[in-house]
Amino acid sequence: MDHDMTLEITGSSAADIAASVRALIERGALRPGDALPPVRNLADDLGVNRNTAVAAYRQLTTAGVVVTRGRGGTRVADRSAVAQEGFAADSVLRDVATGNPDPDLIPDPSRALAGMAGRPVLYGEPVVDPGLERWARDWVGDDLAPPEVRLTITSGAADAVERLLAQALVRDDAVALEDPCFLTSIHTVRVGGYRPVPVPVDDEGMTVAGLRAALEQGVRAVVCTPRAQNPTGASLSERRAEELRAVLREHPYVLVIEDDHFSMLSRRPYRSLIGPEHRRWALVRSVSKFLGPDMCLAVTASDPETADRLAMRLTPGTTWVSHLLQRLTLALVTDPDVDAAIAAAGAHYAARNDAFAGRLTELGLPTTAGDGLNLWVALPVPARDVSEQLMRRGWLVRTGDEFVLADAPATHRLRLTVHDLSDADAERLATDLAAAVRAAGGRPAPAGME
Structure with missing residues (x-):
């Protein structure tokens, strides 16, 4: 942004300055990616204390209007849509x-639906179906090293990851993401206002040097796909997983989220970044790849504190995933056919x-x-x-x-x-x-x- 634009920002208080910037963005004078003036320059131009300008930028950052990029300065946030999975609309190609x-390989739920009759579930009852919980504990239990595991049911893996990040981070916190990265993860981090730190992926999964560099940059969360990484198809080797766990031993309170999206369809063994001593972690397994994308349900296994915080993130909104959907999932995954x-x-x-x-x-x-x-x-x-x-x-x-x-x-x-x-x-x-x-x-x- 040039100096003339700086003069258009007005205000003598942090709230007034922030409102002035928002007005410039709303009328198109500032566009996504445009740089705002350095704090010192803005304070001098407006004749205000530097702390006032800092507070104004902090308000804008918290609201997701701007993003800070260290030496890259403060810029107007890019709110353009991220590419999404699925069929392209209106394409003749x-x-x-x-x-x-x-779709021909997604199990037909008709028989399971016919046998789902049961009493209604009311407010105040346990949010996880007891039968599904027993099955889910067996599903994830053998793959987890930490001694204490709690289960939460969410409306799919993306829902789980969004809420896990929201309970642990604030806007502009750094998150380590695989590079190249799953489109939904990119979208989730952008909408949340977090700062993505790319970690390269090779044939053995997330690289050790990349994770170490991300941790040195102060990431507060790591999102990893242990197998069938999207888009590369890479899966963690046992050697790579062990090396990554060794790096994470020095950062036990960094939230590690594993999105094991392909789980029951995978041809590779599950190998984890989560060591027995790690304190903040979550393993997310969705049913959408093998029971169909419309089965919006995921099992999240995590440490007790993360589980409590995740449950709190659920209470203002959906509160729980429909017990009808939970029972249908259980009926399907326990059917030998x-x-x-x-x-x-x-x-x-x-x-x-x-x-x-x-x-x-x-x-x-x-x-x-x-x-x-x-x-x-x-x-x-x-x-x-x-x-x-x-x-x-x-x-x-x-x-x-x-x-x-x-x-x-x-x-x-x-x-x-x-x-x-x-x-x-x-x-x-x-x-x-x-x-x-x-x-x-x-x-x-x-x-x-x-």
């Missing part, structure tokens, strides 16, 4: 960017992704399938150029740019959801992708030369 499970169907679905996703990765590799685009619903495809040219070429061929894809946190050049990655393509369509997409790379100026490696 074949959408292979959805991140959705295959549903259990077998979930296992078959997990095998299907892995096989289809492996097959498509093989097709691309044969066409000179070496690809390895990780775990999860998607493929993370490396390209020899910028992904945006390939995406444009694929649109001309009738395909809608997601570029890696949407998932990246750190300031960097355009990515050379696509995230594809291909598990529901027929063999013929998969072959056509692979061929079109190789052609799109060539049209964008890239050269797929000859077969056998990867």
